Amino acid sequence: MKERLPISIEKLAEELGEHTVWNIETLRQVIERINISEQDLQTYSFFDHPEHESYGRKLLWQNDLFKIIVMSWSPGDFTAIHDHGKTQWGCVYSMGNATHRLYEFHNNILKLVSEDDLLKGTVTGLKGNLIHMMGNSGEKGIMSLHIYGTTIPGSKNISDDSKVFCFDRQKTLFTQGPAFLRMPGELFYKTEELPQIDETVKEDYNQLMAIRKKLKSYSFSSAG
Numbered sequence: 042m043k044e045r046l047p048i049s050i051e052k053l054a055e056e057l058g059e060h061t062v063w064n065i066e067t068l069r070q071v072i073e074r075i076n077i078s079e080q081d082l083q084t085y086s087f088f089d090h091p092e093h094e095s096y097g098r099k100l101l102w103q104n105d106l107f108k109i110i111v112m113s114w115s116p117g118d119f120t121a122i123h124d125h126g127k128t129q130w131g132c133v134y135s136m137g138n139a140t141h142r143l144y145e146f147h148n149n150i151l152k153l154v155s156e157d158d159l160l161k162g163t164v165t166g167l168k169g170n171l172i173h174m175m176g177n178s179g180e181k182g183i184m185s186l187h188i189y190g191t192t193i194p195g196s197k198n199i200s201d202d203s204k205v206f207c208f209d210r211q212k213t214l215f216t217q218g219p220a221f222l223r224m225p226g227e228l229f230y231k232t233e234e235l236p237q238i239d240e241t242v243k244e245d246y247n248q249l250m251a252i253r254k255k256l257k258s259y260s261f262s263s264a265g
Contacts, residue, residue: 047081054102061192065166068132079136087113095222107190114183117256119176123220126203128169128189135159137183144172152239
């Protein structure tokens with residue numbers, strides 16, 4: 042028998058299914074009205090993910106128009122810098138204070154444009170061409186809810202062709218959504234040369250990786 046999801050997630054999926062096009066304001070209103078709590082998602086937490094997966098990631102719901110994923114962030118967990126492939130609309134609902142970076146290409150050079158963190162309770166919009174990195178620089182585990190959607194029915198995977206800018210391999214990796222720091226070979230299906238990266242991006246990335254290394258050398262509680 043298929044495990045029943047929390048009522049709040051089932052309600053969210055029901056409302057998302059009522060339209061094929063969503064903007065961030067409407068998504069924010071829906072999430073706030075449904076009042077999804079961290080307790081609703083604790084059953085799906087994945088703080089003890091394998092070491093090669095640099096954050097916890099569990100799919101809750103998927104059809105050909107949208108998918109809902111819960112992510113778990115132990116202290117020091119981070120994504121790689123990445124975009125979201127064929128995603129046309131979506132959001133991140135942060136249930137704790139998350140470190141966040143935004144990037145854009147200027148004259149074909151990837152540059153850092155924002156260091157604003159995602160604060161607890163905030164709903165942040167995203168789409169395919171949004172390039173970002175997020176993680177947990179704190180000393181307690183946090184969770185977040187991610188929605189990825191498309192306006193085109195029949196999509197096999199909304200997150201296809203997600204680009205992961207992998208500094209470890211010095212390559213751009215194409216995945217179906219995962220954006221781990223050290224991507225296992227079975228999770229990407231194509232590579233390209235890494236684009237030109239601004240020095241500010243590299244310096245900031247190295248600082249975040251130093252924070253990650255320090256936090257991973259300690260033992261913290263997984264519960265936020």
